[in-house]
Amino acid sequence: MAAQYVSNGSGVSPHRGIVDEDQPKFPWKPGLGLLFGGAGWYWAGQAVNAVLLPAKIGQIDPQGKVAMVAIVSTVTMVISIFAGIIGGALSDMTRTRFGSRTPWIVGGVILGTIALLCFAFTSHVAVVLVSWWVYAAVYNAMLAAGCAWQPDQVAPRWRGTASSLYGVGHQAALQGAQVVAALFVTNIPTGVIISLVIGDVLSLLSVAVCREPSNTDVPREKFTISAALTNFLPPKDGGRDYWLAALARFLWMVPGGIGTYRLYTLTDYMGQSEADAGKWMSFMALLAVIAAVSCGIIAGPIADKFRSIKIPLGVAILTVGLPCWLPFFIPTTVMYTIYVAVSSLGSGVFSSLDQAIMTTVLPNPKNAAKDLAFLNSCGVVGNLCAPLLAGWVIHTFGYAGLFPMGFIVLTLAAICVFFIKKVH
Known part of the structure; x- marks a missing residue:
């Protein structure tokens, strides 16, 4: 196996990074x-x-x-x-x-x-x-x-x-x-x-x-x-693909406020007692784990087999966004649970392919960790903004407004992914 920094006898340039020809298996x-x-x-x-x-x-x-x-x-x-x-x-x-x-x-x-x-x-x-x-x-x-x-x-x-x-x-x-x-x-x-x-x-x-x-x-x-x-600044030569990936990462995290306010959505919007809401949340969490891990295991190998990361990742984001309309139009605990289960399928795929697309858009192998950390920091900033945006939406539109917000933001994230040219 050839690695990025191996230069003696491997034929791999330390400045080129590892390529497909270096790794047949x-x-x-x-x-x-x-x-x-x-x-x-x-x-x-x-x-x-x-x-x-x-x-x-x-x-x-x-x-x-x-x-x-x-x-x-x-x-x-x-x-x-x-x-x-x-x-x-x-x-x-x-x-x-x-x-x-x-x-x-x-x-x-x-x-x-x-x-x-x-x-x-x-x-x-x-x-x-x-x-x-x-x-x-x-x-x-x-x-x-x-x-x-x-x-x-x-x-x-x-x-x-x-x-x-x-x-x-x-x-x-x-x-x-x-x-x-x-x-x-x-x-x-x-x-x-x-x-x-x-x-x-x-x-x-x-x-x-x-x-x-x-x-x-x-x-x-x-x-x-x-x-x-x-060495401590974003890459000057990152290119549009790098920044599209950064924006997609940010937008992916922004609707996280839907989960932050899940308890209050169940109690104040769907009329559940705290005890019943806790039971529903436990059941949702169990479904989410099963769905996310199951999809996560198979998503990567399938993406490699068909040599496509961008399309399944973009579709995965839409799979999280589209079900947001279910509890919006039918605000019941059952529909909310279906939304969580379906969206978790997409979350599992995203978790599996996210690092693949981010590492592919990195502009320079010599600064891989720093440039990757900048991409990850965009997710941290999105996570920081999530409860703030969700709080504003609830104050302005009520709990029902969380779900259209999630759909809109995640659709923009998917568009960013589809516009990345460097990744197939």
């Missing part, structure tokens, strides 16, 4: 590395962010917990954007016998473990917040480096399958981490330790399986102030 080592990494890199962060952090804040400040969680979440997103970009750029510049990404993943495991242990065993609010924000920075830098394994070591012809493996791991972590962490909301230190063990083992397993090649023979660019600053 699917690269299972980086593929499985992305599978385990997709689960490991997200596990502890998701467990804490979604479950254990709110529980911890609730114990420390039960009266002001709602406002504090909102503030902490906003600061966390800002830190995530900058940490991902800076971490990605630094990993692009790293030269070691273990490659450019592995040191950041292993270092992230070590520093992240220390930060979350501090979080787990303190009740001082300042220490809790600082340790969590330190972890958020480390976690996003590690994630930016790890995601670059795909453009580094996987040829375009196999990126659908590789992205699918990563997507399955990612989905497993997003749902599984919450299920496990929810068992320990009254025993947060134990929940943090168990989440760390699962996340750290999977992350280190990803490194061991992938076995990133050395890149010590790749020359460094001559240091100048302007060159150093450029």
Whole structure:
């Protein structure tokens, strides 16, 4: 297998990136590395962010917990954007016998473990917040480096399958981490330790399986102030495809407010009691996991077989957007559940192919992690805007307005994908 940074004896230019001719068979080592990494890199962060952090804040400040969680979440997103970009750029510049990404993943495991242990065993609010924000920075830098394994070591012809493996791991972590962490909301230190063990083992397993090649023979660019600053800025030569992918990523996340206000939609719009709404939400979550993971497993290999990523990704986005009209015209819990189930099929495909299309539009293999981190940061900004837009829509049009909003925004996202020329 040839990799991006291998130049001695492989015939692969360190500045060209790996191409189809270099990789006639699917690269299972980086593929499985992305599978385990997709689960490991997200596990502890998701467990804490979604479950254990709110529980911890609730114990420390039960009266002001709602406002504090909102503030902490906003600061966390800002830190995530900058940490991902800076971490990605630094990993692009790293030269070691273990490659450019592995040191950041292993270092992230070590520093992240220390930060979350501090979080787990303190009740001082300042220490809790600082340790969590330190972890958020480390976690996003590690994630930016790890995601670059795909453009580094996987040829375009196999990126659908590789992205699918990563997507399955990612989905497993997003749902599984919450299920496990929810068992320990009254025993947060134990929940943090168990989440760390699962996340750290999977992350280190990803490194061991992938076995990133050395890149010590790749020359460094001559240091100048302007060159150093450029390493932390968006690509000047990104081209329309890169920015269309960035806009699609942003727009994909913007309708997330529909899920944020799902409980209130069920109670205030559809007339359910909180207890019944909770049961419906649990059932919706179960259907969503089954649908998303099932589609995620098969989407990548099918996309590779037919040599097409753009069309299934665009259709997947529309599959999430079109069902928004179901609960709009028939506002019942059954129709809302059908909407969630159908849209989850598209979400599973998107999760599987998203990384494939983003890595294909990257303009320069030398800056893959940094440029990929910028694309991911567009999703973070979209996620930050989601509850704000949803709140404005509810205030202006009521809960029913969420569903046309979702359809309109996701249709624009699909159009952006269809207009990308570099991806078939």
